Amino acid sequence: MQLDGLTGKFGKEFQSGEIIFCEFEPGDDFYLIQKGKVKISKIVKDTEKTMDILESGDIFGEMAILEEQPRSATATAIDNVQTLHFNRENFVTLMSSQPQLAFKLLVIFTKRIYDARRRLKILLLDDVQAKVCDTFLMLSEKEPNYKDLKEVVLRITSDGIAHWCGEPVERIQPVLSHWAKLGKIELFADRVHVNNLNDCRRTVAMKRKEMIS
Amino acid sequence: MAGPTLRTYKAGSIIYFIEDKGSDVFVLQKGRIILISNSLDSASEIKEDVQKGEFFGVKSALGAYPREETAQVLADSVVLVFTPVMFEAFCTKNPRLVLQMLKVFSGQLRKVHRKVREVLGETGQQENSVELLRTAESFYKMNLKDHANYAFKTFLKNYSTSNFATRGQSMLDMISRGQPYPVEMDSLETIIEKIRLGEMDVSQNAESTNFGDMQMNDVGSMEPPPLDDFSQPEDMHIPDMDDTGLSNDDGSGMMDIPDMDLPDMDIPDMDLPDYTPSMKKPPQMNVPQPSASKPALEGITQFYYDGVNEFSKQNWDVAIKRFEAALSINKFENDAEASFLEKSLFELGRTYMRKGDLTNGIGKLSDFVKKYPRNPNLKKAMAYIAEGYEKKGDKQRAMALYNKVVSMPPRDKESNYAKTQLDRLMK
Incomplete structure (x- = not known):
């Protein structure tokens, strides 16, 4: 210009x-x-x-x-x-x-x-787990290189996830810890390694379907 | 450069589906097309007719994100199709069109932002002046004094006739004096809520609203408050106000609280930031020396406000003496004056709490609860006691008390605070 x-x-x-x-x-x-x-x-x-x-x-x-x-x-x-x-x-x-x-x-x-x-779509979900899943999906959508990937690394902290979910971090932390124990994600100070985004897609889709019905 | 191409669609066909990726922009020239999208909560379907000459598919094309709607052709139609490059070239030649689109988009954006704020439970519906003041106060609370200074000045410059202008000016003065945020003061939310509930009259008390429950009938003292007024604490109910809640209170079960006897234990200052008691402008007076032998008339109010002054300066021991002096008085001109006994006991308990003397604090506040179960500060007192117990390590008793506060009507700020604390303790 x-x-x-x-x-x-x-x-x-x-x-x-x-x-x-x-x-x-x-x-x-x-x-x-x-x-x-x-x-x-x-x-x-x-x-x-x-x-x-x-x-x-x-x-x-x-x-x-x-x-x-x-x-x-x-x-x-x-x-x-x-x-x-x-x-x-x-x-x-x-x-x-x-x-x-x-x-x-x-x-x-x-x-x-x-x-x-x-x-807003994330915030309108009425379940913390679904909100976290949708936050992962949203973050991966922002990365053009992540298109269609199942396993991604997202640069975000627990506080950041809580912010996107509109929830206090104390509500988010147990969900993240639980998933980390199950091996679904790996938690680091500044990033989250999500092993299977398709799980997240299913969780969110199911929740949205429930909400409609 | 080649211009947009004309394309015809048969009735019943789809130009693009929701979630499709596509970068073309369309303009309806002839026919009928509808856009079908899902509401944000996915609960309903929204159908919108495209007007002739209207662009569609713009946002997803420009933003390079999936289509947010399905474009369905209802009657044979002719559309102009722009590739992104063509569309950009077209826009740069037609800035007025871009301006129009900008207006539409900015309106849409604000709408979504508003919705986000609503979902988050943030107050988004206040007047801009109040929101600006709230922002200034938040900066102040966060100790971002330069930002607060800027925001208060901006507020005063733009809203000098606001009901909250005095509040803003006083805070600005406090910043310039290097004072911390007056946590003892009624929060903006509390004041607004009181106005909403009709407990405070903005029109009559424009200035007083800056100071929470400031004396409503003391019109003579409504001049701008002295600079240190914000250091005046507490939710005081001033004589003659007749709003002590006596007539409205059902008093249900308020005495049913746990025993309050405690071992002696001193811990550091309690901080109850969510309790932002109101600042009131006390009667004009010189700070007196405490003297239990003073005549009752005026004496109790004098001692009381004196104590309040000392409290605000964090002179806990002196404040305690003043409140005790107030409590030692037993002759009163009228009921209103007698009501200062209640206030003094409440303040005495709070002062002990702030001093870190939890045992005495809990003890005095428990006396207050037992003696004055109809006092408007009852819930606050109970919440303070609960906080004291928690600090002492007695979580069960703290929870019982918070639970009690939650169950007591009406649902108000104290109930919400207690609920938050209860939820936290239950985790």
């Missing part, structure tokens, strides 16, 4: 650790990262949950400008961050002059919708 000419007019810098905007803050501007990393987080029950780490070329804050709604997450500069900063007034102009950027936004939105819906 040819954005160099925009830096003077729209450039905005943030220091390491500086908050760029916070969840529920009204806002009508969005940012394109030119340099540095930005953490996107949400507060869940007085705990900060990191949703994403964005890098150069990524866009954030775009939601507020399309609808008059507050920020849906908090953005914090991880290191010194240089951004291009746009608002509602110049958004249409920008999108018209930078249609690739508009298209990029469109793609980002479709992915976000999918991810959010996928997460």
Whole structure:
């Protein structure tokens, strides 16, 4: 994208650790990262949950400008961050002059919708085991190389699984330990080795079927 | 570059099935097509007509994930088919179309986010101002003071007329003074719940809502609270409020709690973060010295608030003396004044608990429960006692008490807290 000419007019810098905007803050501007990393987080029950780490070329804050709604997450500069900063007034102009950027936004939105819906599907299961299974499936779906694989290694912690399941880790841990004892999975500090994803598929399918009936 | 191709479909045919992988994007030109998808909980099927000129298959094509619906042709149809490259080229030439799609997508995204929050049981339906304040307070609780500072300032800048503006300002002041989050204060949730239940009137007490149960009839003292007001603890029911629950309480079985005699044992401070008692603005006064010989009139309130002040400064021993002084008074002008006896006993027990003197804490709170089974703080007192027992290692007694709290109507924050603790202990 040819954005160099925009830096003077729209450039905005943030220091390491500086908050760029916070969840529920009204806002009508969005940012394109030119340099540095930005953490996107949400507060869940007085705990900060990191949703994403964005890098150069990524866009954030775009939601507020399309609808008059507050920020849906908090953005914090991880290191010194240089951004291009746009608002509602110049958004249409920008999108018209930078249609690739508009298209990029469109793609980002479709992915976000999918991810959010996928997460909701996990949360709507009414059984902890099925939720964990579906979390494994969801994580493997995110890895293109894992397509049709039965045995996968997923980079996630117990806390991470609990987060996806919307359950306290104390409820997730016994399930994981039990499966580890049965040899269905191997647990490591930062990853889970799932020996048979097909088991997970069956468990989730059965649960969904039960829920329908 | 070649443009999109025209394709015709016979009635009854399928353009793509749900879960298919495919990267083409379609536009209905003529005919009738429906999209059949499953609701998110898989419990029902959703059918949607595609409008003429409408794109479909966009999200799965752009996001490179499986189709989320089946596209079924109901009447002979003609569609335009875009490959991903064509679609991108088309979009870049038609930014207005992209803007329209962005609006639709952002709406969809927010809808799903809302649903996620609902499923997670998070409060998602509050006003944005309240949510922003909640976020600021969460940062503060997490000791992310720069973030909290930013969020409180943002809140005050955008919602300066909010009913909670004073609360926000006071917290901001506290941050600037380097003070920790006032855990003794009524949580935002508690205040909102009280307003919801009609126990607190926002319109009449816009400022007071910042301080939980702040004295409702003390209109004269409604000026912005002093900076250290947030260090004023406790769920106090102020005289003349007549809301002590006496008339509503059925008092069922409240006396039926385990014996409270305990061996002496001191352990470190109890921390009951989920109990965020309200901050109230005490009457304007100078901090008096305790004196049991003081006249009863005003004396008990004086001692009481004095104790509350000391409590907030974590001067446990001095606070204990003040509350004991309050309890030593036995002549009262009216019932309202007498009610400070109850409050003082409750606070005395809590102060012992906070000091780490569990034996005295449990003892005083048990006295409170036995003497004042109709006091609104009854459940809290029982939960504190339960926590004390647990810290002493008496899990059974702690569970019995939590169980008791859970069974006592109405279902409220204390019941939920007790249930959580009970579940935890039962594991």
